[in-house]
Amino acid sequence: xxxxxxxxxxxxxxxxxxxxxxxxxxxxxxxxxxxxxxxxxxxxxxxxxxxxxxxxxxxxxxxxxxxxxxxxxxxxxxxxxxxxxxxxxxxxxxxxxxxxxxxxxxxxxxxxxxxxxxxxxxxxxxxxxxxxxxxxxxxxxxxxxxxxxxxxxxxx
Amino acid sequence: xxxxxxxxxxxxxxxxxxxxxxxxxxxxxxxxxxxxxxxxxxxxxxxxxxxxxxxxxxxxxxxxxxxxxxxxxxxxxxxxxxxxxxxxxxxxxxxxxxxxxxxxxxxxxxxxxxxxxxxxxxxxxxxxxxxxxxxxxxxxxxxxxxxxxxxxxxxxxxxxxxxxxxxxxxxxxxxxxxxxxxxxxxxxxxxxxxxxxxxxxxxxxxxxxxxxxxxxxxxxxxxxxxxxxxxxxxxxxxxxxxxxxxxxxxxxxxxxxxxxxxxxxxxxxxxxxxxxxxxxxxxxxxxxxxxxxxxxxxxxxxxxxxxxxxxxxxxxxxxxxxxxxxxxxxxxxxxxxxxxxxxxxxxxxxxxxxxxxxxxxxxxxxxxxxxxxxxxxxxxxxxxxxxxxxxxxxxxxxxxxxxxxxxxxxxxxxxxxxxxxxxxxxxxxxxxxxxxxxxxxxxxxxxxx
Numbered sequence: 001x002x003x004x005x006x007x008x009x010x011x012x013x014x015x016x017x018x019x020x021x022x023x024x025x026x027x028x029x030x031x032x033x034x035x036x037x038x039x040x041x042x043x044x045x046x047x048x049x050x051x052x053x054x055x056x057x058x059x060x061x062x063x064x065x066x067x068x069x070x071x072x073x074x075x076x077x078x079x080x081x082x083x084x085x086x087x088x089x090x091x092x093x094x095x096x097x098x099x100x101x102x103x104x105x106x107x108x109x110x111x112x113x114x115x116x117x118x119x120x121x122x123x124x125x126x127x128x129x130x131x132x133x134x135x136x137x138x139x140x141x142x143x144x145x146x147x148x149x150x151x152x153x154x155x156x
Numbered sequence: 157x158x159x160x161x162x163x164x165x166x167x168x169x170x171x172x173x174x175x176x177x178x179x180x181x182x183x184x185x186x187x188x189x190x191x192x193x194x195x196x197x198x199x200x201x202x203x204x205x206x207x208x209x210x211x212x213x214x215x216x217x218x219x220x221x222x223x224x225x226x227x228x229x230x231x232x233x234x235x236x237x238x239x240x241x242x243x244x245x246x247x248x249x250x251x252x253x254x255x256x257x258x259x260x261x262x263x264x265x266x267x268x269x270x271x272x273x274x275x276x277x278x279x280x281x282x283x284x285x286x287x288x289x290x291x292x293x294x295x296x297x298x299x300x301x302x303x304x305x306x307x308x309x310x311x312x313x314x315x316x317x318x319x320x321x322x323x324x325x326x327x328x329x330x331x332x333x334x335x336x337x338x339x340x341x342x343x344x345x346x347x348x349x350x351x352x353x354x355x356x357x358x359x360x361x362x363x364x365x366x367x368x369x370x371x372x373x374x375x376x377x378x379x380x381x382x383x384x385x386x387x388x389x390x391x392x393x394x395x396x397x398x399x400x401x402x403x404x405x406x407x408x409x410x411x412x413x414x415x416x417x418x419x420x421x422x423x424x425x426x427x428x429x430x431x432x433x434x435x436x437x438x439x440x441x442x443x444x445x446x447x448x449x450x451x452x453x454x455x456x457x458x459x460x461x462x463x464x465x466x467x468x469x470x471x472x473x474x475x476x477x478x479x480x481x482x483x484x485x486x487x488x489x490x491x492x493x494x495x496x497x498x499x500x501x502x503x504x505x506x507x508x509x510x511x512x513x514x515x516x517x518x519x520x521x522x523x524x525x526x527x528x529x530x531x532x533x534x535x536x537x538x539x540x541x542x543x544x545x546x547x548x549x550x551x552x553x554x555x556x557x558x559x560x561x562x563x564x565x566x567x568x569x570x571x572x573x574x575x576x577x578x579x580x581x582x583x584x585x586x587x588x589x590x591x592x593x594x595x596x597x598x599x600x601x602x603x604x605x
Contacts, residue, residue, distance in 0.1 A: 136436050147467060
């Protein structure tokens with residue numbers, strides 16, 4: 001199946017895009033609470049973490065990937081916002097769930113992976129792995145950006 | 157010549173015991189001058205045409221008074237369907253003979269067996285091969301006559317409809333070549349149960365072609381249509397325009413039922429993606445086997461997520477008020493990459509929006525005394541600042557320049573740079589193709605300078 005690589009596209013944008021999005025989200029965060037900054041550390045951490053994930057999902061391409069969509073929808077739900085994405089041609093229906101998991105050995109591992117990757121509950125195993133690959137790339141990029149930020153901001 | 161033919165037929169009709177159908181046909185034949193012109197042609201074909209034309213005339217004249225209850229009423233309806241069948245077969249046999257030799261004896265009369273009249277068929281000229289399929293034709297003709305028998309109550313219209321249906325099938329099975337290949341495909345599909353009789357009646361045209369051709373064509377059509385209906389199985393792997401499925405060829409020595417094939421395809425897909433993941437996850441080369449690999453991958457994903465959390469904690473501690481120091485950010489070598497120029501262009505283009513969004517700039521952290529709130533007056537300053545941005549290739553090069561500007565400028569730039577429109581564009585069009593708006597910027601900047 002030499003031609004297979006052609007249709008698996010796990011390209012991820014450059015670091016700059018991630019950086020931009022992250023900074024934007026962070027600045028949004030700061031402008032959201034102009035008068036009262038939350039004092040509790042855990043809240044702050046959570047906010048930053050959420051900002052990181054959201055910006056990562058945006059940078060990676062909002063609607064191109066299932067995990068990014070699921071992430072953004074999850075985040076929007078918490079904000080009581082309704083986020084709508086244009087429906088794609090192929091809908092992943094729940095029927096697929098039954099017919100696609102037959103190997104018990106990999107099933108357990110696939111289950112765990114599904115819990116980890118956002119939006120993984122409904123995917124075929126092959127699709128899940130594609131999403132995982134892209135997710136891993138984006139995560140690593142985001143980690144790099146954040147590392148740079150922290151290094152830049154930490155007092156010398 | 158015509159008369160001879162008629163005489164022969166009439167002789168045969170008179171000879172046969174009960175041949176009301178033939179009487180009917182003979183009478184209708186006599187009443188229609190059309191057939192005579194047809195019959196002036198080649199004799200073998202005449203017979204063929206004669207049949208067709210009679211049918212057609214029957215059909216065509218159904219609304220008229222020709223095929224009318226009177227002609228139907230001639231039909232005494234004796235003997236029932238079986239008898240008529242025999243009669244018709246005799247007639248066909250006779251016709252074959254007639255086509256062959258004019259003066260064929262009527263000895264064939266008594267024989268209604270298929271083989272008997274098949275023999276004269278074989279010896280006759282090619283167009284008469286039409287009759288090779290006429291066992292079916294005979295049935296249809298029988299049915300046709302049956303309709304005639306029953307037609308008293310139905311009326312001519314119903315007859316024609318049924319006759320049309322019959323005739324369409326007759327035309328498809330007997331040696332009529334349909335005008336286009338499509339209609340032969342249609343006919344094969346029709347035989348499979350779809351009923352579109354009305355559409356097909358237009359293809360009833362007398363033409364003389366080898367039935368074998370049609371048969372073959374129909375066979376191939378049926379094969380094709382069968383193939384198109386089958387999934388999986390042993391179809392070849394190719395890009396088929398009229399199929400949505402990916403076809404896989406069964407390998408030698410492996411099961412060929414569709415389930416196992418689908419399983420195999422799925423397994424291959426999964427293994428292919430596992431290879432992809434193997435390249436991504438460091439340290440996966442030594443591990444073999446799907447389960448272990450998946451465990452590794454899961455561990456890696458978990459570690460990455462933990463890293464994100466840890467870094468966010470660190471960030472929050474560094475920047476206690478979620479209000480980060482832009483100056484410090486810009487001055488350090490934070491984002492070393494070669495694509496900074498485009499990033500900067502993005503920022504500079506966003507500044508064009510800044511000029512219009514004065515209200516937004518005023519919302520920036522009024523609590524912080526260290527940050528100057530940007531005035532509309534200062535837009536020129538920001539523009540001049542931005543004019544220098546495209547010239548910078550790396551952030552590190554611009555430390556000296558940046559340090560002269562207030563944090564607020566940078567903050568506002570970055571804040572406003574991400575007006576919703578921009579971000580959407582960013583999402584759709586990553587880095588490289590954002591040349592449109594940024595092209596406006598140089599002109600503005602040139603004006604400044």
